[in-house]
Amino acid sequence: MATTFELGDFVLQGGATLRGAQLTYETYGELAADKSNAIVYPTWYSGRHQDNEWLIGEGMALDPSRYFIIVPNMLGNGLSSSPSNTPPPYDRGRFPNVTMYDNVEAQYRLVTEHFGIERLPLVLGWSMGAGQTYQWAVSHPEMVERIAPFCGSSRCSYHNKVFLEGVKAALTADDAFQNGWYTSMPTKGLRAAARVYAGWGFSQAFYWDRLYERLGFSSLEDFLVGFWEGFFLDDRDPNNLLTMLWTWQNADVGRTPGFNGDTKAALASIKARAIVMPAEKDLYFPPEDEAWAVQHIPNAELRVIPGVWGHFAGNGINAEDTTFIDTALKELLAT
Amino acid sequence: MATTFELGDFVLQGGATLRGAQLTYETYGELAADKSNAIVYPTWYSGRHQDNEWLIGEGMALDPSRYFIIVPNMLGNGLSSSPSNTPPPYDRGRFPNVTMYDNVEAQYRLVTEHFGIERLPLVLGWSMGAGQTYQWAVSHPEMVERIAPFCGSSRCSYHNKVFLEGVKAALTADDAFQNGWYTSMPTKGLRAAARVYAGWGFSQAFYWDRLYERLGFSSLEDFLVGFWEGFFLDDRDPNNLLTMLWTWQNADVGRTPGFNGDTKAALASIKARAIVMPAEKDLYFPPEDEAWAVQHIPNAELRVIPGVWGHFAGNGINAEDTTFIDTALKELLAT
Secondary structure, three states: OOEEEEEEEEEOOOOOEEEEEEEEEEEEOOOOOOOOOEEEOOOOOOOOHHHHHHHEOOOOOEOOOOOEEEEEOOOOOOOOOOOOOOOOOOOHHHOOOOOHHHHHHHHHHHHHHHOOOOOEOEEEEEOHHHHHHHHHHHHOOOOEOEEEEEOOOOEOOHHHHHHHHHHHHHHHOOHHHHHHOOOOOOHHHHHHHHHHHHHHHOOHHHHHOOHHHOOOOOOHHHHHHHHHHHHHHOOOOHHHHHHHHHHHHOOEHHHOOOOOOOHHHHHHOOOOEEEEEOEOOOOOOOHHHHHHHHHHOOOEEEOOEOOOOHHHHHOOOOHHHHHHHHHHHHHHHHO | OOEEEEEEEEEOOOOOEEEEEEEEEEEEOOOOOOOOOEEEOOOOOOOOHHHHHHHEOOOOOEOOOOOEEEEEOOOOOOOOOOOOOOOOOOOHHHOOOOOHHHHHHHHHHHHHHHOOOOOEOEEEEEOHHHHHHHHHHHHOOOOEOEEEEEOOOOEOOHHHHHHHHHHHHHHHOOHHHHHHOOOOOOHHHHHHHHHHHHHHHOOHHHHHOOHHHOOOOOOHHHHHHHHHHHHHHOOOOHHHHHHHHHHHHOOEHHHOOOOOOOHHHHHHOOOOEEEEEOEOOOOOOOHHHHHHHHHHOOOEEEOOEOOOOHHHHHOOOOHHHHHHHHHHHHHHHHO
8 A cells, every 4th residue: 555755845946846745655674773774766757656666576676575665656646745636726727837856856755865875875766757766866965875776767758759749749739628627528639649659668579470469469459448548548637747848858967056067967976886788779768778878887887688678678568578677677686 | 853653553462442642752862874873762640742851861871872772652642643633523531442562563663664664672651651662672572672661660560550550549539530621720639649649759768868859849838839839730631641650550471471470481582682670769669679571581781770769769859869871872883
């Protein structure tokens, strides 16, 4: 059962105050008496804490018998403070913009104020979770010992922004969206956003090889409806999706206070040892971008996840990719 | 000035008859007395004949002082028979499905009946023009001596279909679309489709390098509005776009009568010498797909257009890519 940490009046980087802000999180394992065994593993775009559980388990790197794993829900995901659960006046179409920095500050307060933790052996995450991972290493370099961002980036690239513009435009093209003040779900827009996303989430080769059949879908159209439309219709509130999309599009560790937009300087300030794992055929977080990031981090290794699963290599649905990631995490934690 | 060829009652592969069908085309150069110098160069998705002119000129492979170049407008592009210009009952939302095969049959009638041409030294095209090129070589193997499909394919891949589903879903999410019976332009849907397309048309590296600035756009957003939205709002009728999109999604030379869906057998039947030119970073016609096609064509060479312009390497907006294509065409025509 997830728990909620009260953030109180939480001042966001953009200037708004989210009064009575909440950070909902789940933990796995026990915090050691000396508080030395905590790992932070933030969620991804529209993901919830339970969606991270595939990488946690006995015998895995994230072994709850050894580590205390904290999975904080991203602001906007519907469990932590979000357009869908915030009372007026900051509700729904008026929910303020939230940055990666804001997310990490909320998590930092949970980790330090609530748990009294001073060091983190590891921060890791997939996709936007990787973005939060980078942000942790920049916001709190003295605290984060290791990072493992996979299928994500330290800064949203221009191309990635454009991909997200397509998702956003499709979602909001539905008149029912009513600029965020919908009275019924804009399902046409949600379904359209799902179809746009479908082309990006998996690689060309994944589709060529019809690997959706391995996931239990009987045809291409069945995958588009059953997996993708189903995903977007699974209680994913449009304003929530747009809040997280804004966070994603505006992600840049260079916007951490003190760096004045200088992404390279922010990366250079990272003290954590890093294993950075893009997926070979990720269409919106391509390996080249992470090769660039690794060049600027003092102690980082690029380790590309091979294969055709694209962005979803980091989602736990392909055993080979999961093993690849878990192996890297074990190695990272051992050093 | 483009000319219109009257197709009369044109029976489509799907069974409908398009009465009073028209094929609008442009020609460049003079047809030789022995009719041996004709090249067919079909248009691309939503393109018009004049959009092909960048590859035609004195000193280029497609030299009008030497060749007679016919550029037929694809059915559905607004100049040849299309939803937007067909009278009831087959107008607008009721325009019938048109295949690549249908397009080539219409062009074949122009070339043979109107011009009396029996041999074509070359058929070529970009994107859906490449699809028509492949179709020419399969439909009329005895007639086509050479083909140069660039940034296109002989069969729409599953992934390519999914990309197009995103474009279609975004366009039709606009309530103003009214299932094709719009009374005012669904511009919100057109702009959304443009934003979806934007991520696919150029590569990740193109955006990373901000090459849109070289095209005269002052920012990423200026490129999205000025280039992409402007493109889709430039008299591109939604029903026309959806007609061509259907043609594209259902493209497969294996569906040529006689091949019974067997794409490989259709490719194997090609007698033309081929130089197949995918672009290195084309996101919806990746080089792997064309490597596959080339394996099945008896006399074909794969020649990948290097660089970061992605699909638009074949659109004439980057001089290096144009030179690459023109050089290959010269070589092909010389053998």
